[in-house]
Amino acid sequence: MTDSVSAPSGGIPPTARLALDQLASRRRRFNINLTIVLIGILFSLFALLTLLGLDLRFMGSWLGFLLTGIGYTLMVTVLAITLACIIALLGALGRLSRNPIANGLATFYVSLIRGTPLLVQVYMWYLALPQIGQALEQAGIPGVQKLLTLPAIPAGILALGVCYGAYMTETFRAGIQSIDIGQTEAAQALGMTQSQIMRRIILPQALRVVIPPISNDFIAMIKDSSLVSLMGVWELSYRATKIGRRYFRSLEMLIMAAAIYWVMCIILQAAQARIEERMARGERRKQ
Amino acid sequence: METKHPIIRVRNLHKIFGRDLHVLRGIDLDVQPAEVIVIIGPSGSGKSTFLRCLNFLEEPTSGTIEIDGVVIPAGEPGRERREHIRQIRAKMGMVFQQFNLFPHMTALENVIEGPVTVKKIPKEEAIRKGEELLEWVGLSDKRDEYPSRLSGGQQQRVAIARSLAMEPKIMLFDEPTSALDPELIGEVVEVMERLANEGMTMVVVTHEMHFAKDVADRVLMMEDGMWIEQGPPEEIFTNPKEERSRQFLAHIL
Numbered sequence: 108m109t110d111s112v113s114a115p116s117g118g119i120p121p122t123a124r125l126a127l128d129q130l131a132s133r134r135r136r137f138n139i140n141l142t143i144v145l146i147g148i149l150f151s152l153f154a155l156l157t158l159l160g161l162d163l164r165f166m167g168s169w170l171g172f173l174l175t176g177i178g179y180t181l182m183v184t185v186l187a188i189t190l191a192c193i194i195a196l197l198g199a200l201g202r203l204s205r206n207p208i209a210n211g212l213a214t215f216y217v218s219l220i221r222g223t224p225l226l227v228q229v230y231m232w233y234l235a236l237p238q239i240g241q242a243l244e245q246a247g248i249p250g251v252q253k254l255l256t257l258p259a260i261p262a263g264i265l266a267l268g269v270c271y272g273a274y275m276t277e278t279f280r281a282g283i284q285s286i287d288i289g290q291t292e293a294a295q296a297l298g299m300t301q302s303q304i305m306r307r308i309i310l311p312q313a314l315r316v317v318i319p320p321i322s323n324d325f326i327a328m329i330k331d332s333s334l335v336s337l338m339g340v341w342e343l344s345y346r347a348t349k350i351g352r353r354y355f356r357s358l359e360m361l362i363m364a365a366a367i368y369w370v371m372c373i374i375l376q377a378a379q380a381r382i383e384e385r386m387a388r389g390e391r392r393k394q
Numbered sequence: 395m396e397t398k399h400p401i402i403r404v405r406n407l408h409k410i411f412g413r414d415l416h417v418l419r420g421i422d423l424d425v426q427p428a429e430v431i432v433i434i435g436p437s438g439s440g441k442s443t444f445l446r447c448l449n450f451l452e453e454p455t456s457g458t459i460e461i462d463g464v465v466i467p468a469g470e471p472g473r474e475r476r477e478h479i480r481q482i483r484a485k486m487g488m489v490f491q492q493f494n495l496f497p498h499m500t501a502l503e504n505v506i507e508g509p510v511t512v513k514k515i516p517k518e519e520a521i522r523k524g525e526e527l528l529e530w531v532g533l534s535d536k537r538d539e540y541p542s543r544l545s546g547g548q549q550q551r552v553a554i555a556r557s558l559a560m561e562p563k564i565m566l567f568d569e570p571t572s573a574l575d576p577e578l579i580g581e582v583v584e585v586m587e588r589l590a591n592e593g594m595t596m597v598v599v600t601h602e603m604h605f606a607k608d609v610a611d612r613v614l615m616m617e618d619g620m621w622i623e624q625g626p627p628e629e630i631f632t633n634p635k636e637e638r639s640r641q642f643l644a645h646i647l
Contacts, residue, residue: 292451293494293553297508297560298484307511311498 159358166359169350173363177371179342183263183332188325190268191275198276199283200305213276220273225331228270233262233338263335271324278324282317283309315386322379326372343367400424400460401564401595402448407457407468409443409619417443419619421457427563428593432606432627435616436642441599444616445568448597449486450479461485462563484512487557491569493549495541501528501552502537508560520559527555531585547578551585558589565589567598603647607631615639 119127201213220228240255257265286309294304336345347364351357402425409418417440425431433441446452448459454468461482466475495504505524509515515523528534531551541549550570557565567586571579583605590596590609600606606613607627614624615634623630623639631647634640 287494289490289492289494290496293488293490293496293556295451296449296483296486296488296557298480298512299508300480303511307507308496312496315498 156362161359161362162356165354165356166363169360170363172350173343173346173360173367176341176343176346177367179260179335179340180329180332180371183260183267183335183340183342184325184329186264187267187271187332188328190264191271191324191328192321194268194272195275195279198272199279202276202280203283217273217276220270225266225270225334226337229263229266229334229337232257232266233259236262259335259338259340263332263338263340267328267331267334271328275321275324278317278320279313282313285316286312318379318383318386322375322382326375329371329375330368398426399463401427401462402597403458403460404448405458405460407444407447407459408455409440409447409452410455417619418447418454421619421621423614425564425595425597427595429611430590430594430596430609431598432610432613433597433599433616434601434603434606434613434642434646435622439616440619441616442568445488445566445597445599448566449483449488451488484560485562486564486566487554487560487562488566489550489553489557489568489570491572493541493546493553493573495549495553495556497541500538500540501533501544501555504541504552505556505559508556512560524555524559527558528552530558531555532581545578546574547581550574550582554582554585554589564595564597567596567600569599569601571600571602601646603631615642617642 198213198216201209202217204210204213237252237256240252243255244250244252290308290312291304294308299307332342333344336342336348339345344364347360348357351360402423404421404423407418407421408416410416421444423431433444435441443452447454448461450459450466453471456468458465458467460466462485464478464482466478466482469475495501496507499507502521502524505527506517506520509520509523510517525534525537528537531554533548533551533555536544536548536552541552544552554565554570570586571582574582579602583602586596586598586605587609598605598610610627612624613627613630615622615630615636617638623634623636630639631643634643
């Protein structure tokens with residue numbers, strides 16, 4: 108029951124040492140080559156952009172204006188992903204529930220939302236909901252029209268959150284189902300209730316499983332948040348297209364907007380890697 | 395022995411999977427307090443299913459199970475029945491073939507999970523008790539290790555400590571050594587023997603015949619969902635009455 112494998116008394120033979128060195132240098136060479144290739148691609152990209160004769164001064168002068176749009180983008184994304192996570196958790200529990208009402212509602216929700224375009228949903232929340240409010244108001248519920256006439260940003264957050272919640276419901280459900288049945292049985296054998304088992308045993312393990320796909324959704328949502336520009340919110344991509352059209356400099360503005368989105372996503376990916384590392388405690392890594 | 399009321403009493407237990415896979419065919423069993431029962435038999439004979447029925451991890455199709463005075467007939471689930479099932483589960487520890495430790499908790503956290511969450515025992519008290527139990531299974535130095543860093547034998551001993559932390563009156567063992575490397579079986583069997591010597595009521599499904607011979611008060615042999623033979627180990631192992639038991643024993647001894 109030794110914890111580590113120790114070298115035999117003879118030590119590592121020179122041939123084995125050589126093989127290890129070769130393995131290490133092959134790995135190092137791959138990393139070096141990969142870096143060279145990536146730098147090459149970036150360089151070519153810059154060369155191409157220079158050839159296109161981009162108006163760099165113009166870009167510089169509008170950079171600050173674009174960057175202030177990040178605030179809206181981030182606010183919409185963070186609030187919408189939070190909403191989506193809450194919905195997804197409830198949705199997953201509903202999809203796994205043996206209660207016909209909970210199960211039926213969750214199944215219906217996932218099917219409806221996944222089956223319709225996000226673009227249509229955004230317009231539904233923003234443009235069609237007030238009409239529903241009007242109809243209800245006329246049917247005799249006072250004040251409902253005002254309540255259902257949403258400003259652009261809340262409408263966008265609801266649209267994105269509800270839409271991503273449906274996709275993430277399936278992610279959460281799969282994560283919960285991926286936990287071995289033996290975990291539930293061991294907890295049951297201790298006399299734990301269903302909700303205790305879910306909270307203490309299943310969800311903490313399922314969370315670790317769903318972090319990568321959820322991060323994926325988060326990254327996708329940063330970009331889908333540009334859909335709120337349809338409602339005239341001055342977020343990143345709306346600013347870029349507005350100014351680009353006004354000065355016939357769409358190429359410059361869109362390249363800048365794309366670059367800003369990209370940097371945000373790179374930062375998010377780094378954060379994801381950190382979180383996964385932290386969550387991996389106690390877990391044996393599969394190679 | 396017959397005068398005492400049995401702590402486990404099973405009557406006419408049937409388990410049918412799906413519509414026609416008849417795994418248990420009318421099982422009766424009485425277990426007295428402090429008795430050690432070993433169930434043997436060919437794989438697929440229904441031993442594990444029977445054990446899992448005892449704490450309702452498997453829902454019996456018909457029959458009655460009585461654990462320490464709580465009578466639960468097979469039947470439709472309901473709120474009161476669920477409560478009864480949780481009561482008997484809290485009285486009965488179960489040790490699994492695959493250990494089933496909680497991988498996101500350290501050894502000590504595994505052991506105190508039941509007392510803290512189910513019995514609402516204050517954490518400091520549970521930790522004190524948990525440390526004693528880990529010492530009892532010889533794993534004091536592993537209290538802060540996660541299960542993935544423990545050997546199979548160590549994991550199973552933590553699992554036993556986890557069950558004992560609930561202070562059960564009965565311990566169920568479902569092939570506790572079958573997933574272990576041969577050199578790790580001894581350390582788990584040794585813990586089980588000590589538990590038996592301390593007067594724990596135990597029902598053990600195992601292929602570990604040494605344990606059956608040395609520790610069991612009674613050995614029951616199951617085939618096709620029925621007992622085909624039962625008695626004290628010396629009798630079963632040396633002089634089985636049934637031809638089928640003789641064949642099975644010749645196979646494994």
